[in-house]
Amino acid sequence: MRRLISALLMPLALIAAPAIALDHHQTAPAGPQPNVTAADLVDDITIPFEEFTLDNGLRVIVHEDRKAPVVAVSIWYHVGSRNEPVGQTGFAHLFEHLMFNGSENAPGDFFEPLREIGATDYNGTTWFDRTNYFQTVPVQGLELALYLESDRMGHLLGAVTQEKLDNQRGVVQNEKRQGDNQPYGLVDYVQMDALFPEGHPYRHSTIGSMADLDAASLEDVQAWFRRHYGPNNAVLVLAGDIDAATARPLVERYFGDIPRGPETEQVDPGVPTLAERQDILMHDAVATTRLTRTWVVPGLNDPVTADLDVAASVFGGLASSRLDNILVRGEQTAVSVSASVQQFEYMSLFEIQVNVAPTADADAVSARLDELIADYITTGPTADEVNRVAMSEVSGRIAGLEQVGGFGGKATVLATGALYSNDPAFYRTQLERIGAATPESAVAAMQRWLTRPVLAMRIEPGERGAYEESSSVSAGERTGTRRHPAYYLQPGEEAAVSAASGDDLGTRSVPRPPVGTIDDLDFPEVERATLSNGVTIRFVRRSAVPTILTMLSFDAGNSADRADRLGTQTLMLGLMDEGTTSLNSTEIAEAEERLGAALGSGASVDRTTFSIFALAPNYGPSLDLLADVVRNPAFAPDEIERLRASRLAAIAAERTSPPGLASLNLWPRLFGEAHPYGRPTSGLGTPDTVTAITRDDLVDFHRRWIRPEKLSIMVVGDSTLDEVVAMLEPRFGDWTGEGEPGAKSLDVAIPEVEPRIILVNRPDSPQSVIYAGQVLDIDGTDELLPLLTVNEALGGSFLSRINMELREVRGWSYGVRGSLNRFRGPVSYTIYAPVQADRTGDSIVALREQIEAFLTTDGIRPEEVTRAVTGSIRSLPGRFETSGGVAGGLANNELYDRPDDYYDGIAQMYRALDANQLDAAARSAIDPDAFIWVIVGDAELVRPQLDALGLDVETVEAQ
Incomplete structure (x- = not known):
């Protein structure tokens, strides 16, 4: 769900009453049942100020x-x-x-x-x-x-x-x-x-x-x-x-x-209403037709917004939403759906979005969507659906209480209430309104605001047309006449900041304060235990909020895929919560919502993970759900075909995205297609390999890789080790693997370096994406702290040489980064730089100059050493403020074969570093002449710039 608020407090009766009054004839819900409800947890949630x-x-x-x-x-x-x-x-x-x-x-x-x-x-x-x-x-x-x-x-x-x-x-x-x-x-x-x-x-x-x-x-x-x-x-x-x-x-x-x-x-500008329905058709470089329905509705201070928010969540926000159940799981005419209310001070946007399945008739899906909206406005949600929204809100707000800052921490909650509503505790009012929502109030809100004329948009694959360029860019026919650009802000984006120069003007009587002595990190104590079957548990107690985060980490990852079945793991992960031998996909989603739990799964190159965020009182039934999903996937044939179609659509989307195209073309060139790392990090596979995957392949992958011999468990939260072991033992301690476990080899020969440029033609691109890389002669299990630290000055931070050069000095990019890709096996170094199209060649020249100088004549400077070492030491408490941060640290220690107390000694390791050691680390690992450069951009504009660089240039079409 998309939310503006991060904490919750509402009267107990406001949450519990609707279900009691309206669900007399509802059948008993399937799946694990909660020990506590949202109403039981309210007293634990507050932000005193x-x-x-x-x-x-x-x-x-x-x-x-x-x-x-x-x-x-x-x-x-x-x-x-x-x-x-x-x-x-x-x-x-x-x-x-x-x-x-x-x-x-x-x-x-x-x-x-x-x-x-x-x-x-x-x-x-x-x-x-x-x-x-x-x-x-x-x-x-x-x-x-x-x-x-x-x-x-x-x-x-x-x-x-x-x-x-x-x-x-x-x-x-x-x-x-x-x-x-x-x-x-x-x-x-x-x-x-x-x-x-x-x-x-x-x-x-x-x-x-x-x-x-x-x-x-x-x-x-x-x-x-x-x-x-x-x-x-x-x-x-x-x-x-x-x-x-x-x-x-x-x-x-x-x-x-x-x-x-x-x-x-x-000034309140009012909520505008369209005179009549508007249908707009657009074309874009996309893989999937998208349908949207949008209304402008009241702002966040209007009580009706809470009812609209609940209505949107039930229709397309919950994992068990109406649109998911009907269009994605049932009729299978959509690959993804959403509905949300994006709230602002004086207005909000109620938007429904459907990405049409490639095999479906977009006209029919559009008509069906309008039919479903009309029916929902008339009949509304059930009381159980409304209550599941409330429980999801309670759980999410409890999780938000763990963080003091950032994009969604407690400081943000208090600031938004004070700024928009003249009440720092306005989060209480907002969530009291959600708790008070009923099916009847949701219907009334929709009938008031969603029966007005709608904006219906349809975005189909096709050519975009002219682009509005800056007058400072000489782009000829690339310049268009569009006048109203979009709004931009994506959570998690790097700060929009810039470097400056100049003298201290000395205009203040208050002097600049010194920074006091900051104690070294005291990483929380890591306790260990072992289940009956030998599975290791790493546990850290954190009692700030009544939640428990449990992560199951399997030695698998994208590198476990067979070369002729790329995408097997990703398809398997998608299917795991779409049905077990006892619960179907809707029942899993509904159980998750009733528990206030959040199931998660994911994969890196080396690891496959499953996690559950649980409210401490509901930890047992939440683990029941996790264990069922991990141990008993059904891999139902009809679900396989549905998810296969979704993955094929995702692959097509990857091939329309500039970053996706860059990844598709770089990794096989770096490691070679035969190496387990020579694959795009998305793990999606190719159309041919995903089409070839059978149910037997999925069952076999699960049997060989998702098994106790490959499992480590990390738990962080409000409990004790004894209690956690008592909970995990009956759910995972009796688990035994069948047959031989999977094996992967990271010793496959890596091709000889052939520095060159691969130009991926993507016409009408206002930017070029530069993605360069090389494989280093080190492994992720080596001690990389010196190399990671020196890279902060070269490419790993906002203040790095390459970012400052292309963004702050030249103004050609919004952000550039050089990264150590720390896999368990061979490590690679990559540079990612989206740049304005007419400066593509100049940007490569500037990058090469900066890297060459850093690795030869102009190594890390004293101020860069101080900033990297001191800043890294001082930032450690903030890095491990949350349970997720601690769990991530535990997982990294497991992956890289480090001791549990690794972070307790890391400050001293930083202090031992000096400029000579840091320069030596960079110069022994990175070769400025060994990069393969992938460029995704408009070949007509970019190719002449690249031909002048002295490297072989190969042009390929985006596909």
Whole structure:
């Protein structure tokens, strides 16, 4: 489900009453049953806070959470793209970039001091209603974080230069190109144009139009800042190892002298209604026809939004949703579906989406979708469905309580309530409304808002047509006339930040604070036990929230696939929760929702994992569900064919995506097709291999690889080792494998290096994706800490040489990364760089120059050593704040044959590193002349640029 809120508190009766009143004739549900319901758990869920307001209007909210020595610092400005006037679209987002570019007393990239103090979850984002900046820092770094945030609030404009504006304008335009270049990347433009009338503040793009970004002057952006970024238009939240008594003097010290700014007017623009149904047909470089139905509905403060949210979840949000059961599992005319309410301050978008199965008639599916919507609006959800939504919400909000910062932690919950609703505890109101929802209230809400004219869009495979380019790019016929770009923000995206230069202007009387001594990480104690069949359990107790995360890790992964049956593991994983010998797919999904549990599965190159997030009181029945799914998959023939069709559609989609095409063409070239690693990391396989997979293949793969001899179990949560063993023993301790286990060889010969360029032709691409790589003469089980650390300076961080060169110096990319792909066997090094199409060749030249210099004459610099070593040590507490982080650490220790106390000694390992050792690690591993370069872009534009580089160029068609 898609949610804006991260914690829950609602009256007990509001959750429990609907089912009692309305489900008298319901048959007993199948599958494991919960020991507790949502109503039983409510008292455990709260975010206590204190607040105060400075004389200049800055509102400050403090939440105390002592579980880890970190504090989330989150500042939200009540200004977003809806505040932008005609001709200045994209200004809020552009200023988000500029505010990371250094301030008058903190010149240089803000990432540099944040990295040095060990910040985690640091980012900045812009959306329709707000701009925010956030970071989670060690307690000893809190004052410096407050100094930095206050300096860019009160002392910014002296550091904003024309050079910085020009650079960040280019970065933002490449961010736009990167989003536009994806399949369905142009859809939102048309959608927003159709839904909102001219002049409506939600109609235009958060990222802005190319023309408006081109036209932005230094005077314009400075005036924008003066109007909107005063303390009286902001909310500051501190959450973590802090209390209000400690926080107040610190906030007064750093923010108190900043004068009030103008009041940013908040005007409700109203909820528009279409005059009549609109049907729009688009063509795009996509593999699957997509159908959407969208209505503009009230904003998040309107009580009706909760009823619409529940209705959407039942229809297309739950794993057991109506659309999943009818169109995907039943009629099999869709490969995926969704329904959600995307909530904003003054309006929301109720959207239903169906990706049509390639074998289905899109006209028939469209008519069927309209029929299902009409019926659902009339009949509505059942009480059991409404209650499953409530339980899913409770479980999700409990999980959210574990994190203080980031995109969805407690600081975000309190800030959004204060900013949008003038109530930090508004999450209580929102979820009380969800708890109070009934089938009748959901029907009433839908009949009020979804009987209005709908926007019906259909996106079919085909040519896109002209693209709106920047006037700074000479692209000839590539320039189009489209005026309203889409909105952009994807959770988890790298922060939109930038480097700066300049002198300290010394405009503050408050000095820059030092960072206190930060204690080394004390990794939680790892306890071990062994089940009767020899399966090892690693357990860490974490009692901050009443949840338990259990991960089953099998020595399998994509590398376990037979060469002639690539995709077997991925198809098997998809089938595991689609039916066991006792439960069908719908019954599994419904049981999961009633338990408040979250089943998960996934695969890396080396491991196949199954996990379950469980509420502690429901741990036993949740493990029953996990054990049934893992040990007793049905592999029903009809489900196999349905999932096969879905996987074939996913393969086709992979071949329309620039990153997918890059992966398809690089990995076989690096390792050779015969090597288990010479496969795209998606693990999807090819159309031929997936078509050839039989039920016997799936059963055989499960028998050979998903078995106790290959299993390790990691458990993190609110329990004890004895209790966990007592729960796991009857469910997994009696498990025995049959026949011979699977075996894989990582010793297959890797082809000799043939440096060259493979150009994958994808016409009309506004960006080129550069994906380069080489295989290193090291294994993942070797100690790679020196190489990982030195790579932070070369390619592994925002401040790395190659990212700063292409993004901050040249302005040709939104982000570049060099990565060590740490498999258990041979390790590879790859470079990923989406760049504007007309600079593809120049970007490769710049990358090669940076890499060559780093590995020869200009190795790691003293400040880079300090930043990498000190920042890595200080960031460790934030990395392991959550159960998921701890479980990931346990899994890595198991995969790379490391001891359980590995992280307890890692700080000393970092301190032992010096520049000579780091340079030696990089220079002995990476060969600047051994890269294979894959380029995905428009061959007509890109090929002439590549021919001048002195490497053989091979052009292949995207397929």
